[in-house]
Amino acid sequence: MTLDKVKKGQQIIIRKILDELVRAQAIRFGIAEGSVITCQEIVPAGPVVVRRAKQEIAIGRNLARNIDVELVN
Amino acid sequence: MVDNKEKLINATIVGNPNVGKSVIFNNFTNTYTDVSNYPGTTVEAICGRSGNFVFSDTPGTYGLSGFTEEERLARDIVLRSDMVINVVDATHLERDLFLTQHLIDAGLQIVVALNLMDEAEEQGIYINVEKLEEELGVPVIPTVAVNGDGMEKLLKLLCAARVGNITPGIMENLSYYKLPQRESLLVAEGDLDTANRNNCKPGNRRDLFYRLRRDRVNGIVASVVREITVESSMASRIGHIMLHPVTGIPMLLLTLFLIYQLIGVVVAQTLVGYTEEIVMGGMYQPFIRNLLSGFISEQSTIWSILAGKYGLFTMAVTYLFGLLLPLVMGFQLVLSILEDSGYLPRIAVLMDRILLGMGLNGQAVIPMILGFGCVTMATMSTRMLGSDREKFIAIVILAFTVPCSAQMAIITSMMAGLGFYYALAYGLILFTIMVSTGIILSRLLPGSPSGLWIDLPPVRLPRLSNVLKKTWIKSTDFVQEAVPLFAGGALFLSVLEITGGLEAIENLLVPVTVNLLGLPKEVAGGFIMGFIRREFGTAGLFTTPMNPVQQFVALITVTFFVPCIATAMIIFKERGWKQGAAIWLSIFVLAFVVGGIVSKLISLINIMPGVSVMPVLSGITVLVLALVLYINWNGEESLSR
Numbered sequence: 001m002t003l004d005k006v007k008k009g010q011q012i013i014i015r016k017i018l019d020e021l022v023r024a025q026a027i028r029f030g031i032a033e034g035s036v037i038t039c040q041e042i043v044p045a046g047p048v049v050v051r052r053a054k055q056e057i058a059i060g061r062n063l064a065r066n067i068d069v070e071l072v073n
Numbered sequence: 074m075v076d077n078k079e080k081l082i083n084a085t086i087v088g089n090p091n092v093g094k095s096v097i098f099n100n101f102t103n104t105y106t107d108v109s110n111y112p113g114t115t116v117e118a119i120c121g122r123s124g125n126f127v128f129s130d131t132p133g134t135y136g137l138s139g140f141t142e143e144e145r146l147a148r149d150i151v152l153r154s155d156m157v158i159n160v161v162d163a164t165h166l167e168r169d170l171f172l173t174q175h176l177i178d179a180g181l182q183i184v185v186a187l188n189l190m191d192e193a194e195e196q197g198i199y200i201n202v203e204k205l206e207e208e209l210g211v212p213v214i215p216t217v218a219v220n221g222d223g224m225e226k227l228l229k230l231l232c233a234a235r236v237g238n239i240t241p242g243i244m245e246n247l248s249y250y251k252l253p254q255r256e257s258l259l260v261a262e263g264d265l266d267t268a269n270r271n272n273c274k275p276g277n278r279r280d281l282f283y284r285l286r287r288d289r290v291n292g293i294v295a296s297v298v299r300e301i302t303v304e305s306s307m308a309s310r311i312g313h314i315m316l317h318p319v320t321g322i323p324m325l326l327l328t329l330f331l332i333y334q335l336i337g338v339v340v341a342q343t344l345v346g347y348t349e350e351i352v353m354g355g356m357y358q359p360f361i362r363n364l365l366s367g368f369i370s371e372q373s374t375i376w377s378i379l380a381g382k383y384g385l386f387t388m389a390v391t392y393l394f395g396l397l398l399p400l401v402m403g404f405q406l407v408l409s410i411l412e413d414s415g416y417l418p419r420i421a422v423l424m425d426r427i428l429l430g431m432g433l434n435g436q437a438v439i440p441m442i443l444g445f446g447c448v449t450m451a452t453m454s455t456r457m458l459g460s461d462r463e464k465f466i467a468i469v470i471l472a473f474t475v476p477c478s479a480q481m482a483i484i485t486s487m488m489a490g491l492g493f494y495y496a497l498a499y500g501l502i503l504f505t506i507m508v509s510t511g512i513i514l515s516r517l518l519p520g521s522p523s524g525l526w527i528d529l530p531p532v533r534l535p536r537l538s539n540v541l542k543k544t545w546i547k548s549t550d551f552v553q554e555a556v557p558l559f560a561g562g563a564l565f566l567s568v569l570e571i572t573g574g575l576e577a578i579e580n581l582l583v584p585v586t587v588n589l590l591g592l593p594k595e596v597a598g599g600f601i602m603g604f605i606r607r608e609f610g611t612a613g614l615f616t617t618p619m620n621p622v623q624q625f626v627a628l629i630t631v632t633f634f635v636p637c638i639a640t641a642m643i644i645f646k647e648r649g650w651k652q653g654a655a656i657w658l659s660i661f662v663l664a665f666v667v668g669g670i671v672s673k674l675i676s677l678i679n680i681m682p683g684v685s686v687m688p689v690l691s692g693i694t695v696l697v698l699a700l701v702l703y704i705n706w707n708g709e710e711s712l713s714r
């Protein structure tokens with residue numbers, strides 16, 4: 001599934017970031033393919049806020065749509 | 074003793090956004106550049122000298138990559154520097170050490186300032202500094218920049234800057250380029266500007282290098298950081314309330330209401346009522362007239378220049394110090410508090426959806442809000458936006474629709490006299506034009522908004538000393554900039570009035586001022602002042618007596634009037650003279666178009682018997698806004714299908 005479908009509170013693992021520029025940008029923040037993040041908040045029709053370690057990052061819906069993720073159980 | 078012959082050392086302060094670079098810069102150079110709690114405060118290189126060092130403060134950056142204009146700026150300064158002071162946020166080592174390692178891989182001389190140690194401790198993060206030093210191979214100095222902790226040690230250790238341990242697997246890829254290490258690294262990573270500068274083909278190693286670097290950083294962090302779980306702090310809970318959809322919007326509205334109460338009521342009515350009427354009108358003006366009448370006859374030309382309608386010592390001084398200054402200070406105070414709290418990026422997240430329709434993303438909210446302080450500064454901060462298209466749209470919206478603090482100052486005090494429904498209609502018209510401008514530009518320009526990607530700073534209690542210092546500096550800047558311009562403008566108008574030139578211009582402009590806008594022809598003088606700064610224009614307009622509806626139309630027109638000279642210059646600098654001139658002229662024409670439409674609409678409403686004008690005008694504006702949004706929404710639907 002993609003990041004924009006995630007529900008609040010779920011823990012997810014990043015599978016694939018399609019856009020090359022976004023991938024480079026994300027890896028600098030510490031979000032690479034394989035990293036585990038938590039969905040912190042979802043603004044209706046708006047961005048997804050995720051947390052990795054102590055860092056909160058807001059990701060626009062259109063970007064989130066291009067990030068493949070998987071639920072961690 | 075400083076040996077003057079000794080070579081100056083260029084020391085560049087680099088780090089991720091919002092980690093305290095500017096605090097450290099101010100500390101080293103004893104100056105003040107803006108410090109705020111949101112990523113993207115510093116948008117240009119700022120230099121200051123101290124001893125043998127020339128320090129440069131740079132915009133925050135997550136790597137030497139140049140994805141945005143700010144990052145390119147930081148990259149270019151780093152490439153030219155002798156050494157780098159890398160400021161690192163101790164609470165976000167995983168994120169920040171990526172840049173550190175990037176700098177190390179570029180073979181630069183580095184000292185690391187491990188800043189925000191106080192917050193790390195609060196959050197239960199313990200860092201083994203010696204181990205970190207050993208892993209990186211460069212000196213690491215723990216600091217709490219806002220208290221000055223560690224600053225002396227950092228300054229002392231600048232000469233101990235070293236080249237660190239490069240990421241394994243990178244060096245062997247660089248020897249192919251016969252360039253200095255810093256250049257070859259960037260070229261190998263596909264950096265276009267650096268490749269062009271050296272006349273070689275950009276490489277394709279970015280993905281590989283970034284992954285290697287990320288792995289190495291994760292390894293270092295795992296071996297030096299120990300975390301214990303602490304109860305989530307008050308600040309982080311407030312942060313969640315700000316973002317939660319159910320609580321976030323009410324909180325935003327409450328914040329706006331409080332700002333209105335503080336500025337619109339306490340400052341604009343109570344305080345200004347006192348400074349303008351009692352201090353300036355009741356004490357200063359009689360005093361200065363009395364004083365002058367000892368030297369000059371009240372019928373003379375000099376008298377009318379100095380103490381007449383547009384008099385230098387009467388109108389100019391009263392408006393500047395009795396009306397504008399208290400309000401500008403009020404606005405700057407509120408903005409400083411907002412900037413320091415960490416609320417701005419969260420507002421950006423909440424507003425993202427709305428701004429996408431205007432061809433922007435949520436991040437553009439930050440320049441827009443800063444615009445209510447000073448449009449000139451805000452125009453510069455559009456550099457934080459992701460694409461040129463977004464910068465253009467943001468600059469036009471700022472120049473056309475956002476009134477700066479000085480102008481808001483006058484508008485608020487005028488509105489206070491006109492009453493609630495006038496203020497409501499005014500606010501709605503402003504908002505509608507703002508949104509429509511964005512939507513129309515977004516439709517006209519090819520491309521689509523870049524996606525939001527913003528890191529949220531922690532919510533912090535604003536530091537009183539920083540808030541006061543910033544308010545003070547911005548207000549004195551305002552006075553320094555405004556006084557000569559205002560004095561020049563007032564003088565110019567007086568001369569025009571005396572020579573009869575003003576009357577000629579007034580008569581010439583009758584088709585616009587009287588026929589189109591329905592205002593007295595004397596307002597022409599106000600618009601002339603408006604070319605210099607909009608708030609002078611606003612002030613100038615109201616030296617002419619008008620009825621409430623005329624005042625309203627005049628306010629609307631001058632709100633959308635051309636931006637002040639300082640802003641115009643920045644626009645020309647950022648967009649080139651062709652685009653700059655096009656923007657300026659369009660705004661000039663559109664201001665009268667908007668004013669004309671509003672004026673004619675009011676006359677139409679007036680024909681209907683028994684209706685009150687302003688509520689109806691507000692209603693019509695809401696309908697127009699709804700229509701614009703509906704058309705745009707339908708368009709988006711059909712586009713995405």
Ligand SMILES: Nc1nc2c(ncn2[C@@H]2O[C@H](COP(=O)(O)OP(=O)(O)OP(=O)(O)O)[C@@H](O)[C@H]2O)c(=O)[nH]1
Nearest residue numbers: 091092093094095096108109113114115133217218
């Ligand atoms: N608690 C604490 N706050 C700090 C410290 N250093 C800086 N700050 C705060 O961190 C925020 C950012 O500081 P700035 O100096 O503006 O950061 P910057 O790195 O210049 O940011 P940009 O110009 O946006 O890249 C401000 O709110 C500071 O008050 C510190 O050591 N401890």
Ligand SMILES: [Mg+2]
Nearest residue numbers: 094095114115
């Ligand atoms: Mg800064």
